[in-house]
Amino acid sequence: MADIALSNVSKRFGERLAIDSLDLTVANGEFVVLLGPTGAGKTTTLRLVAGLERADGGSIRIDGRDVTAAEPAARDVTFVFQAYSLYPHLSVYDNLAFPLRSPARRVPEAEIGQRIQHVADILRISGKLKNRATQLSGGEMQRVAIGRALVREPSVYLMDEPLSSLDAKLRSDLRLELKHIQQNLGATILYVTHDQIEAMTMANRIGILNEGRLIQIGSPREIYENPKSLYVAARLGQPTINLMPPGLLPDGGAPAGTKTVGARTEHFRIARATNGKSHATVDWIEHLGDQNHLHVTVGGHKLVTLVDPGTELKSGDAVTVELLAPLYFDASGERIGATHAA
Amino acid sequence: MAQIRVEHLRKQFSDFVAVQDSTLTVENGEFFVMLGPSGCGKTTTLRMIAGLELPTSGKILLDGEDVTFKRAAERDIAFVFQLFALYPHMNVRKNIAFPLVSQGVPRAEIKARVEETARLLRIDDILDRRVSGLAGGDRQRVALGRSIVRRPKVFLMDEPLGALDAEFRDLMVRELRELHNRIGATTVYVTHDQLEAMAMADKIAVMNRGVIEQFAAPQEIYDRPVSMFVADFIGSPPMNFLALHAGLAKGARSLRVNGATVAVPEVREDVAESELALGIRPEHIRFDDSSAFRGSVFGAEYLGTTQIVTVTTEHGQLKARLPASVAVASGETVGLAFTGDRLSLFDKASGRAIASALDDRRGAHG
Numbered sequence: 001m002a003d004i005a006l007s008n009v010s011k012r013f014g015e016r017l018a019i020d021s022l023d024l025t026v027a028n029g030e031f032v033v034l035l036g037p038t039g040a041g042k043t044t045t046l047r048l049v050a051g052l053e054r055a056d057g058g059s060i061r062i063d064g065r066d067v068t069a070a071e072p073a074a075r076d077v078t079f080v081f082q083a084y085s086l087y088p089h090l091s092v093y094d095n096l097a098f099p100l101r102s103p104a105r106r107v108p109e110a111e112i113g114q115r116i117q118h119v120a121d122i123l124r125i126s127g128k129l130k131n132r133a134t135q136l137s138g139g140e141m142q143r144v145a146i147g148r149a150l151v152r153e154p155s156v157y158l159m160d161e162p163l164s165s166l167d168a169k170l171r172s173d174l175r176l177e178l179k180h181i182q183q184n185l186g187a188t189i190l191y192v193t194h195d196q197i198e199a200m201t202m203a204n205r206i207g208i209l210n211e212g213r214l215i216q217i218g219s220p221r222e223i224y225e226n227p228k229s230l231y232v233a234a235r236l237g238q239p240t241i242n243l244m245p246p247g248l249l250p251d252g253g254a255p256a257g258t259k260t261v262g263a264r265t266e267h268f269r270i271a272r273a274t275n276g277k278s279h280a281t282v283d284w285i286e287h288l289g290d291q292n293h294l295h296v297t298v299g300g301h302k303l304v305t306l307v308d309p310g311t312e313l314k315s316g317d318a319v320t321v322e323l324l325a326p327l328y329f330d331a332s333g334e335r336i337g338a339t340h341a342a
Numbered sequence: 343m344a345q346i347r348v349e350h351l352r353k354q355f356s357d358f359v360a361v362q363d364s365t366l367t368v369e370n371g372e373f374f375v376m377l378g379p380s381g382c383g384k385t386t387t388l389r390m391i392a393g394l395e396l397p398t399s400g401k402i403l404l405d406g407e408d409v410t411f412k413r414a415a416e417r418d419i420a421f422v423f424q425l426f427a428l429y430p431h432m433n434v435r436k437n438i439a440f441p442l443v444s445q446g447v448p449r450a451e452i453k454a455r456v457e458e459t460a461r462l463l464r465i466d467d468i469l470d471r472r473v474s475g476l477a478g479g480d481r482q483r484v485a486l487g488r489s490i491v492r493r494p495k496v497f498l499m500d501e502p503l504g505a506l507d508a509e510f511r512d513l514m515v516r517e518l519r520e521l522h523n524r525i526g527a528t529t530v531y532v533t534h535d536q537l538e539a540m541a542m543a544d545k546i547a548v549m550n551r552g553v554i555e556q557f558a559a560p561q562e563i564y565d566r567p568v569s570m571f572v573a574d575f576i577g578s579p580p581m582n583f584l585a586l587h588a589g590l591a592k593g594a595r596s597l598r599v600n601g602a603t604v605a606v607p608e609v610r611e612d613v614a615e616s617e618l619a620l621g622i623r624p625e626h627i628r629f630d631d632s633s634a635f636r637g638s639v640f641g642a643e644y645l646g647t648t649q650i651v652t653v654t655t656e657h658g659q660l661k662a663r664l665p666a667s668v669a670v671a672s673g674e675t676v677g678l679a680f681t682g683d684r685l686s687l688f689d690k691a692s693g694r695a696i697a698s699a700l701d702d703r704r705g706a707h708g
Contacts, residue, residue, distance in 0.1 A: 168534070221644060264646070
């Protein structure tokens with residue numbers, strides 16, 4: 001296992017600056033998730049670390065060794081892609097054995113067998129080792145693809161949305177599994193996704209990317225509770241953070257220069273209006289089963305918060321809405337008046 | 343506007359039965375979602391309603407008229423596919439107008455209907471832009487516009503959001519439902535994503551291996567699943583099952599599990615000693631030091647406002663949804679309490695829900 005350090009890395013594709021002076025470190029045994037929308041530079045960053053792209057500037061070190069100009073094969077990394085690329089004519093066993101049988105490695109067959117058995121147990125595909133790759137379901141194929149990365153025991157794992165092609169249920173099972181595998185192996189993982197739940201539940205630290213720049217990096221709780229900017233605040237949280245002009249709701253402490261107030265469920269206190277002093281109305285309650293969303297209108301603005309499934313509130317109710325230490329942003333979208341350093 | 347009725351619908355591909363024997367009614371103006379895993383028969387059912395497949399047996403009625411053997415073009419429906427195909431060399435206006443032009447609708451009427459459709463979708467400001475330069479959301483709206491402009495009786499949608507980013511999918515879920523509220527056209531929507539189903543549907547049919555396991559309003563399916571399959575398919579995380587070996591007497595209001603007495607909704611049938619499953623939704627679990635039901639914390643997944651805490655017990659693992667402010671440490675022993683009137687009981691062999699006072703909640707919200 002090893003650490004990864006990117007220092008002042010840039011990458012251009014023609015006119016477009018895909019990665020802009022990126023500094024990023026992933027400590028030994030750390031699980032770092034890069035989160036951002038399509039085109040933010042997540043996959044390019046991974047490909048630069050893997051050696052599938054060459055940086056135009058800056059340096060990349062793996063385990064202290066400068067690999068900026070090294071060939072992919074010389075970097076001791078494995079890459080798990082979004083689309084599983086298995087050899088369809090080979091069995092699951094032979095697919096898993098493939099990287100170990102390469103002439104560069106020459107792992108003895110007995111050891112190959114042990115490693116495959118171990119990985120197959122972790123991924124719950126031991127019963128399928130003799131099957132052809134084409135006889136597997138999508139979820140099983142993706143587990144074999146992840147397994148092929150695990151058997152190699154590389155210094156670092158690079159994963160590009162490995163779960164995005166799976167259905168929701170399997171994705172949630174594999175999230176937990178992947179996190180446990182990572183903890184048990186002490187693996188260093190750099191993982192890319194646009195799914196905030198994957199980022200929050202698996203990462204030691206989340207890096208938020210926008211237009212090739214790393215906007216903020218920190219633990220899921222830091223990013224969620226102390227976003228540096230509006231852009232970061234909108235990346236995490238379901239329902240999405242509510243944005244409103246200052247003064248829409250009594251907020252007391254809005255610092256000078258506040259252009260936007262951001263409030264999540266935990267920043268609201270909502271109660272049924274008792275004495276006609278209401279300024280808000282319940283539009284509807286969206287029953288999502290485990291999560292119920294309360295839609296409220298205040299002065300022409302729509303707000304959405306989580307509400308207890310057993311709530312007494314109903315459509316048309318007059319309510320009062322109070323803010324409890326919300327987030328404040330200035331005209332450029334930067335956070336201001338943070339109570340702790342972000 | 344239309345009602346869709348499906349009677350004893352069956353579809354067999356050589357020796358594979360894709361749809362067993364489905365009967366259901368989608369009322370005029372309803373947003374109906376068919377939900378299930380790959381291969382459950384939902385897309386085959388949709389394709390039969392569209393007229394793209396012929397049933398092996400059974401009937402399809404549109405507004406009372408038997409259309410089972412009518413061709414797709416003779417049914418007044420619009421099909422929205424997963425991949426939105428637009429004509430890249432045409433502007434937005436021409437893309438939306440296309441189905442009307444090919445039907446020979448007069449030009450003045452085309453103009454009026456395209457503009458009305460664009461207003462409905464809130465894309466009237468980009469009508470003269472080329473589609474090749476549009477963002478994903480606007481492209482999807484243009485594709486929808488091309489379906490809506492024909493004013494069909496019924497919309498059929500096959501995972502139309504499947505290819506989108508998570509963030510954008512949430513936005514489109516809301517937009518589709520709001521659009522439905524505005525135009526009120528009967529809609530049949532196929533997905534494997536239970537959150538999409540819960541967020542949009544008036545009624546959901548949960549399908550498994552060609553059979554409709556449950557057909558009801560979203561909240562009822564969530565609160566009172568008729569089978570372990572449905573309970574497991576809906577909810578994120580899904581319902582927890584504690585395995586136990588026990589018999590139940592009619593009138594019982596509690597059972598012994600994991601060294602504790604757990605209150606359950608009053609049982610309404612006698613159940614001989616057998617393998618059972620106690621079903622508990624993650625949000626119906628809370629920490630309670632005084633509870634005799636003990637477990638050890640396996641891990642916690644932070645989600646911002648809430649967290650999912652996994653607890654290991656003698657009868658299996660439980661996932662609890664708790665406020666993120668509750669402090670938990672891995673390995674710690676905790677006591678758990680449950681919302682007793684909301685628990686489900688299942689016969690493990692058949693997966694069937696055991697009759698209980700929970701059934702009284704049928705139709706009641708909350």
